[in-house]
Amino acid sequence: MGRIRLAGAWLALSLFLGACAPSVPISQSKVEISGREAAARRIRLLEPAAIKLDTGYSRTLAQDSVWQSFGRLPQGQVFRPVGTIFTIEGRQVHEAYLVIEEQKLVGFYLPGEENYSLLSTAVPLKFGDIK
Amino acid sequence: MGLALAGLVAGCASGVKHSEMAASIPTIKQGEGRIYFLRSASMLGAALQPDIRLNDQVVGESKPGGFFFVDRPAGKYVAATATETEKTLSFGLDAGETKYVRSSPSFGLVVGRIVLELETPEKAKEDLPSLSYTGNALTPQAK
Numbered sequence: 147m148g149r150i151r152l153a154g155a156w157l158a159l160s161l162f163l164g165a166c167a168p169s170v171p172i173s174q175s176k177v178e179i180s181g182r183e184a185a186a187r188r189i190r191l192l193e194p195a196a197i198k199l200d201t202g203y204s205r206t207l208a209q210d211s212v213w214q215s216f217g218r219l220p221q222g223q224v225f226r227p228v229g230t231i232f233t234i235e236g237r238q239v240h241e242a243y244l245v246i247e248e249q250k251l252v253g254f255y256l257p258g259e260e261n262y263s264l265l266s267t268a269v270p271l272k273f274g275d276i277k
Numbered sequence: 278m279g280l281a282l283a284g285l286v287a288g289c290a291s292g293v294k295h296s297e298m299a300a301s302i303p304t305i306k307q308g309e310g311r312i313y314f315l316r317s318a319s320m321l322g323a324a325l326q327p328d329i330r331l332n333d334q335v336v337g338e339s340k341p342g343g344f345f346f347v348d349r350p351a352g353k354y355v356a357a358t359a360t361e362t363e364k365t366l367s368f369g370l371d372a373g374e375t376k377y378v379r380s381s382p383s384f385g386l387v388v389g390r391i392v393l394e395l396e397t398p399e400k401a402k403e404d405l406p407s408l409s410y411t412g413n414a415l416t417p418q419a420k
Contacts, residue, residue, distance in 0.1 A: 231376075231395045233366075241368035241395055257369030258353050 168201050170236040172261040179217035179224060179255070187215040188276040189225065197251065200266050201236030207251075212276065213244060216255070219262060222247030224255045234263065246271060289318060290343030296406035301415060302346075309348045310370035312356075313377045315401060315408055318342030322382025322389050327358040329380065329393070337412055339380040339391050344405060345412030358391045366393040377401035 195207040213225035226243040234242040234254055242254035242263070250268040255261075305311050314329055316339050328335045332354055337345045339358060351372040357365040358380065370376055377396040382389050 230397045230399070231368075233395050238364060239366045239392075239394060241366075256367060258355065258367030260353065 167203070167236050169238065170199070170201055170234055170240055170256075170263050172256065172259065172263050177219055177255070177260060177262045179219065182217040188228065189213050189215075189273040190276050192272045192274055195251065195269055195271050197265070197269055198267070199234055199236070201234075203235045205232070205234065207232075207244075207271070213273075216243055219245055219255060221245050221262060221264075222252050226257075249273075289323060290316075290340040290409040290411045292343070292409040292411055294406065295344060295408050295410065298410060298415075299406075303415065305348055305373060305375070308372050309350055310372060310374040310376065311346050311348050312354070312370065313344060313346045313375065313401060313405070314339070314356075314380065315344040315377065315396070315404060316341055316380045317404060318408070319382075322384070322391070325382055325389050325391050327391050329378075330357050330359070331355070340411050342407075342409055343411035344408040345410060347412075356393050358393060364390075364392050366395065368395055 189212070191207055191209055191211050191213070194209040197205045197207065199205065211230070212228040214228050216224040216226045218224060222245040224243050224245055232242055232244075233239050240254075240256045240263070241258050242256055244251055245253040245255055245262065249272075250270050251265060252268045253265045254263045256263055312331065314337060318341050320341075323341045326338050326340050329337050329339055331347065331349070336347050349370060351370055351374075353367070354370055355365050355367045356378055357363055366378065368376060375398070377398060378393050379396040379401070380391050380393050383392045
């Protein structure tokens, strides 16, 4: 019984803290995607990658997940997921595409807002091109 | 207790199932995408049935065991419900694309709320057949 109460209290606290989560950091102005390609490059993650968001939430990029080039931002190349969706979360939830520069995930492009969200700690990614 | 239970049961969606109407769902018009809103059939939080807004326009209600869809021009969208706290969901919609937004109850310290999340097409397509349509009447497509 005590365990159930403890679990309940923890769940309630988690939800309460979730409601008070900080907002996802976004760029002050809209960003513009350049270099959208008709025959987009596709990559496959060779290893899973754990991402700790600045809002306290975390995400995992699955091994073998496939991402397609969507264009380019000054911060890096933008990749959208293929056959699935990806979101980041803080006070709000945002659909997100990966922004990759020099084999590192440096941030996210938010297509629902045309904004960029910087990841304060870049995450190295191991991926290969799909021919 | 009985009254509360009756209220919860009465709150579940009871329209035609997706599996029974799939053939009559119109195709997406050129330049538009489709957004499905779905909610699993669960007694948990069944009394919470807030309006769902898309870009500040009410498009339907979150009902347990229910689904509906709206077609919109390709562009940027923000979906939200108004319950305990407002947690919005932003996403992009491409022409010809179908997005799935799941609503589900979540319980805070005092009251519950309904939160929205993007669902994967794979999981949404698994759940949709058993859900009941809660949207507006569909007009038959011209042959």
